[in-house]
Amino acid sequence: MAELTDKIVAMISFEELEEIIDVVKNLHGYDVSGYTRASLKRRVTRIMELNKLNLQExxxxxxxxxGFSTYFLQEITVNVTEMFRDPEFYKAVKTDxxxxxxxxxxxxxxxxxxxxxxxxxxxxxxxEEANLYQRAFIYGTDINGKVLEKAKRGIYSLAKVKEYSENFIKTEPKNSLSEYYTAMYNAATINNSLKKNVLFSMHSLVSDGVFNEFQLITCRNVLIYFDTELQNKVLDLFYHSLCxxxxxxxxxxxxxxxxxxxxKFKIVNKKQNIYQKIG
Amino acid sequence: MARKILLLAGSAGGFSVILNILKSLERPILIPVIVIVHRNPKYASSIEDTLSKALVQKIKTADDKEAIEDGTIYFAPAGYHLLVEPDYSFSLDISEPVQYSRPSIDVTFESVAEIYKENCTAILFSGANQDGAQGLLMIKRYGGKTFVQDPATAEVPIMPEAAIQLDAQERILNIQEIKDYIKQLT
Known part of the structure; x- marks a missing residue:
């Protein structure tokens, strides 16, 4: 029953969640009012559980x-990702x-x-497999500076990367995934050649604007955390950022x-949600 | 009129029971229904498509930001947590699995609990892990109706037993009693 007691302490209502959203916005300028409430409530509750805090605390x-607000903002964003998640999507990018x-x-x-x-x-x-990497440049952005540090290092757990290999094989690649990293102890380090044309940088989809013009933008499993209004704002940003x-x-x-x-967009692949700007 | 909702959830051995109950209905369930079952996204099948031919009412996978409508049966999509927003729409979440599960029954139950309060009925079926027990308790705490399938009738009793251990259920029902309960919602 111990776990149960903790849960009661960490429970907040949607009304209380609004108070927290206001505090974060008014004091720190972070506007999370466009985040979907049910998911945000889970994240906030999780932070309270991890730090053993009640609402007042x-x-x-x-x-x-x-510093707590920075930590708070880092923790309310969902950072679950994997390499070649949805192999069919990557196959579609390759062919379409x-x-x-x-x-x-x-x-x-x-x-x-x-x-x-x-x-x-x-x-x-x-x-790289399509011989396009040498003339490509990829910008990776996130609101969370902590995860970007990890992205820059490009070092992942070897066990995880072995799981990613299964995804990769389904994209019908030329090489094995192991061609693209160096394994040492329990870590897989992405080859430096693959980091050469990559730049990771902080960018907030909520408050930052257009910073370049792109041939391709991918934003996967981010919009689900935004309400329809914020989704529209972010899609506008993408529209204006695309050539x-x-x-x-x-x-x-x-x-x-x-x-x-x-x-203003044409559907390129309906199942994989790939669109092309036409308007 | 207050919005109501029926939640049906289970894992190993629970899915087939839920399907059989739904298939046995001669009239549509009038309120919205959410079905949460554990399934592997890598083998995500088109159960919803197959089922829609066998059922007397609309059945579909819940979409992100979709408004919840009466008379429709929604399935939690494989690989995502399914949440309900205060404006009675769905949202999806791909954060860490809970109880090794995504979709997790706990996650959906906990999000529905505060929104629907006493207008929520949740039934937890057979399953091989403890997902759902905490969520069921949350629904009970918010005044909702909570039932569990009698573990003696469950193919895998772990899930209903976990709920009973937390005293999360209002009543323990056998399959016929669950059927009868759902029938009076049609």
């Missing part, structure tokens, strides 16, 4: 303890998108909400169905 920490990208002398890609970088390196490997006929890739359960300007 959480608020007091947010107000008085320097790469032939277009190959016509550009320089290819700029943006992985928005890249977390610890697995998706960025997956793209790098996919481009004409540029590609937008969303997650397996994300689409443009609630986007007011969906007509």
């Amino acid at each position: 959480l608020k007091s920490n947010l107000i008085n303890q320097p 998108v790469f032939p277009y990208l190959a016509t550009y002398p320089h290819i700029k890609l943006w992985s928005a909400g890249c977390s610890t970088g697995e998706e960025v390196y997956s793209l790098a490997i996919l481009l 004409h006929l540029g590609f937008l890739c969303l997650g397996a359960k994300e689409s443009l169905i609630n986007y007011k300007d969906a007509a």
